[in-house]
Amino acid sequence: MDGARLRCRVSDSLTEYTLSEELNLIPRNICDCSASSSYRGHPSNCKVQVYCVTEGGIAYPRGIACASNQCRNSITGVCSDDCSATVCNETVPSDFCTTPAPPTTTPAPSPYVSCNNVNVLLNSGPVSLSCVFNDTDFTMINVTFTKLGESEGVTICNIYSNTTIVMLTMQAMVEITLSNNIINVTILHTICENEGTFGVVMDINGNSEMDQGKFTVFNTPGSPVLTLSEDQVVDLGFYRDTGAHSCTGIVGYPAMDLILEILYINTTVYHEIQDAKVKDFKRNTSIASCQSRQEITFGLLFTADMDEAKIRCRPLEVLDNKTFAEASLFLIPRDICACGSSGSYRGHPGRCDSKVLCLEDKGIMFPRGIACSNGECRDSITGECSSNCSAEVCQQEVPIDFCTTTTPPTTTPLPSKDIACTDTSSLIFAGPVKIFCSVNKTIFSSINITFQMSGSSEDIPIADIQENRQIMYLNDAQNNVNISFELKDLTITVQNASCSNDGTFNVVLNVEGEVTQSSSGRITILTKPNGTPILQLDPDQIEGLTTIRYDRLHSCNASVGKEAGELTVEILFKGADKFQTLIPEYMVTPKDTTTNCMITRTLHFWVNFTAAMNNASIRCSVINGQFPTDPAIHSIPEQLFLIPYDFCNINYNGTRNYKHPTDCNRFVNCNGNLVYGKKCNTEQECFNPQIEVCDNCGNVDSCP
Numbered sequence: 001m002d003g004a005r006l007r008c009r010v011s012d013s014l015t016e017y018t019l020s021e022e023l024n025l026i027p028r029n030i031c032d033c034s035a036s037s038s039y040r041g042h043p044s045n046c047k048v049q050v051y052c053v054t055e056g057g058i059a060y061p062r063g064i065a066c067a068s069n070q071c072r073n074s075i076t077g078v079c080s081d082d083c084s085a086t087v088c089n090e091t092v093p094s095d096f097c098t099t100p101a102p103p104t105t106t107p108a109p110s111p112y113v114s115c116n117n118v119n120v121l122l123n124s125g126p127v128s129l130s131c132v133f134n135d136t137d138f139t140m141i142n143v144t145f146t147k148l149g150e151s152e153g154v155t156i157c158n159i160y161s162n163t164t165i166v167m168l169t170m171q172a173m174v175e176i177t178l179s180n181n182i183i184n185v186t187i188l189h190t191i192c193e194n195e196g197t198f199g200v201v202m203d204i205n206g207n208s209e210m211d212q213g214k215f216t217v218f219n220t221p222g223s224p225v226l227t228l229s230e231d232q233v234v235d236l237g238f239y240r241d242t243g244a245h246s247c248t249g250i251v252g253y254p255a256m257d258l259i260l261e262i263l264y265i266n267t268t269v270y271h272e273i274q275d276a277k278v279k280d281f282k283r284n285t286s287i288a289s290c291q292s293r294q295e296i297t298f299g300l301l302f303t304a305d306m307d308e309a310k311i312r313c314r315p316l317e318v319l320d321n322k323t324f325a326e327a328s329l330f331l332i333p334r335d336i337c338a339c340g341s342s343g344s345y346r347g348h349p350g351r352c353d354s355k356v357l358c359l360e361d362k363g364i365m366f367p368r369g370i371a372c373s374n375g376e377c378r379d380s381i382t383g384e385c386s387s388n389c390s391a392e393v394c395q396q397e398v399p400i401d402f403c404t405t406t407t408p409p410t411t412t413p414l415p416s417k418d419i420a421c422t423d424t425s426s427l428i429f430a431g432p433v434k435i436f437c438s439v440n441k442t443i444f445s446s447i448n449i450t451f452q453m454s455g456s457s458e459d460i461p462i463a464d465i466q467e468n469r470q471i472m473y474l475n476d477a478q479n480n481v482n483i484s485f486e487l488k489d490l491t492i493t494v495q496n497a498s499c500s501n502d503g504t505f506n507v508v509l510n511v512e513g514e515v516t517q518s519s520s521g522r523i524t525i526l527t528k529p530n531g532t533p534i535l536q537l538d539p540d541q542i543e544g545l546t547t548i549r550y551d552r553l554h555s556c557n558a559s560v561g562k563e564a565g566e567l568t569v570e571i572l573f574k575g576a577d578k579f580q581t582l583i584p585e586y587m588v589t590p591k592d593t594t595t596n597c598m599i600t601r602t603l604h605f606w607v608n609f610t611a612a613m614n615n616a617s618i619r620c621s622v623i624n625g626q627f628p629t630d631p632a633i634h635s636i637p638e639q640l641f642l643i644p645y646d647f648c649n650i651n652y653n654g655t656r657n658y659k660h661p662t663d664c665n666r667f668v669n670c671n672g673n674l675v676y677g678k679k680c681n682t683e684q685e686c687f688n689p690q691i692e693v694c695d696n697c698g699n700v701d702s703c704p
Helices: 647-651
Strands: 038-041 048-055 058-065 113-115 118-121 127-133 140-147 154-160 165-167 174-179 182-187 196-204 207-218 225-227 245-252 258-263 278-288 291-300 310-315 325-328 345-347 354-361 364-371 419-421 424-427 433-439 446-453 460-466 471-473 481-486 489-494 503-510 517-526 534-536 554-561 566-572 591-595 598-606 617-623 657-659 666-671 674-679 685-688 693-696
Touching: 113 196, 118 127, 127 196, 127 207, 140 182, 154 174, 165 174, 225 310, 225 325, 245 258, 245 310, 258 291, 419 503, 424 433, 433 503, 433 517, 460 481, 471 481, 489 503, 534 617, 554 566, 554 617, 566 598, 647 666, 647 674
Parallel strands: 113 207, 118 207, 419 517, 424 517
Antiparallel strands: 038 048, 048 058, 113 127, 127 182, 140 154, 140 196, 154 165, 174 182, 196 207, 225 245, 245 291, 258 310, 278 291, 310 325, 345 354, 354 364, 419 433, 433 489, 446 460, 446 503, 460 471, 481 489, 503 517, 534 554, 554 598, 566 617, 591 598, 657 666, 666 674, 685 693
16 A cells, blocks of 8 residues: 555545545554654655654554654654755665664754744744753854855854853844743844744864754735636536636735635535636746735636535635635526527626627527626616616516517616515514505505515415405414505504514515516514623644644634624733734634524634733624624633643653643643643543643642
8 A cells, every 4th residue: 555545535426536645654663673752764754753662562653744844854753844855865774773873964953952943923023032952061152043045154143151142243133142041042023034044053072062943934814806707607518718717815924825615505615616617727926025925817617506606715724704705606598699699699697797798609609708898787688788787777687588589678677666665674572573565556456465484485375455455364464464555555564573574575466457566575583692602712722833733623602693793703912901803814614503593603713822822811702783782792711821832842751741831720742742732621630740641630739
């Protein structure tokens, strides 16, 4: 199986499958001559190290991924920031019991000094990079800086054996302090121009010991602009390159790729668009001043299931309300031009601002969607664009039978002048709700009133009004509906509107010898958010971790009312007096469920925790714009207990679990140099460092 590829797919489908990944197998005997808890280089994947562990006198290997942007040493297996071709092309010895001296290209980490990397938001203020050393008997320490992209560095500081610090250059950029065997390099301005590598070189008894830490910045993406061509013909039979679509936007730094997703009608989850439906895809990325701009252009093959679907464009690793753009598809039927002549127009069936041009090719008629000029709208029959963009024009229906050529009206027909009904909304169980209809015909044969509940296609007969204006109730409707008809005013009153009354009343006016006319009035039942939102923060709260852990998301669940309100995340920084909105770096598309006109929303999200967030409080907040005077509803705040990103680099001693820096109910799990935050099963348990597991708090001396 070595070198084979794996993928998963939907059963009985040849198109619904994931990207494949290659298997890079580890030989069973790679640890035979290694000590327990030591490392080896992975033989074929420079992004993975091999951890050797002995159980029952037998050595077993375990593959562990290096941290993001790190690669393993081929001999020692230790991960570092050096991912050069030299490192990745190093060969792991086939005879694993031969231990040659490690090559000089990838030096093993110094046992005397260790530096961390820092990656911070652009222009976020001063930040410190730390180097810890464990030998105070040094002659000199030199601090160097190599600018990103350059090969030559400069010495910026000398630290003498009496701990005197002498700055040589870059005083306006950095401050350097020494305390408790820790050298802190404070970068005063977290700007693009200051990215680079800080090195610490110690002279100990004539020998040089060194390590280095990288300072990098990141920038957040902005909102892209999605532009879809109007030429959206369903099942055209071939790809036409005249209707290219595009998405352009700021994609952060380092640059993230824009991706395309689709939300099919009557579904709630976006999916990436299948490669088979995307044609002529091009991507162009430009970078300037630590910000990236990307443009993608693409074509689509439209199928019937895509009609009225939504296309979304967003950066791959981010989903929030500020970083995506979406647009709806309004597809043109393939046969709309079947009875047209080449060069003629049809009305676009789904868009008022577009028309359909009919063109002939080899005796076959093909439709093409074309936008009207700015500020113009199409006629539903002729397809001609004009400056008349009234509601009457845009509500005209394009004939379903495209081979029926209706004589174009000389003017745009207006809605019925003989009957018109209003819409209304009401808070659930708030008393009577009324729909008013104006009937301008004094002579009619009958008026039929039906009701269609939201989400249903069934028309329920409510009442018939005879020509003598006698009202005949149907299906026991009189128990909750009252109808009055005085002069021209027809009033439909729902006595105490409940969820079952959310829907549309249709009123049909029948006059002998004339075309039947109708109007409708909708009742929208509103509900207020209720109950306290429930916030669940995962204990994996790592300061400075920028790689999203999709299996360690936080969540908030709340009633948001109907129509749906907003569910947001808020943060109260330590020492602040007000919560402020927190935009998570990653959010799963919110999931809504509706029960008895109450919408419950579940939000899963991930946050890139920074040092400023330590001991801050997080809460979820619900507000519904239908009730602007009602206060927001908040979850019970939860305090953040952050774990330093370099915790395992500093504390790892071969065991897996360690005491949490600030919370007895939690502990830190080290998987090599990867740090994870975890929590005991109950509030009555505390982590016991003596036995390295959770225990009754009464048995743990180090916890109150």
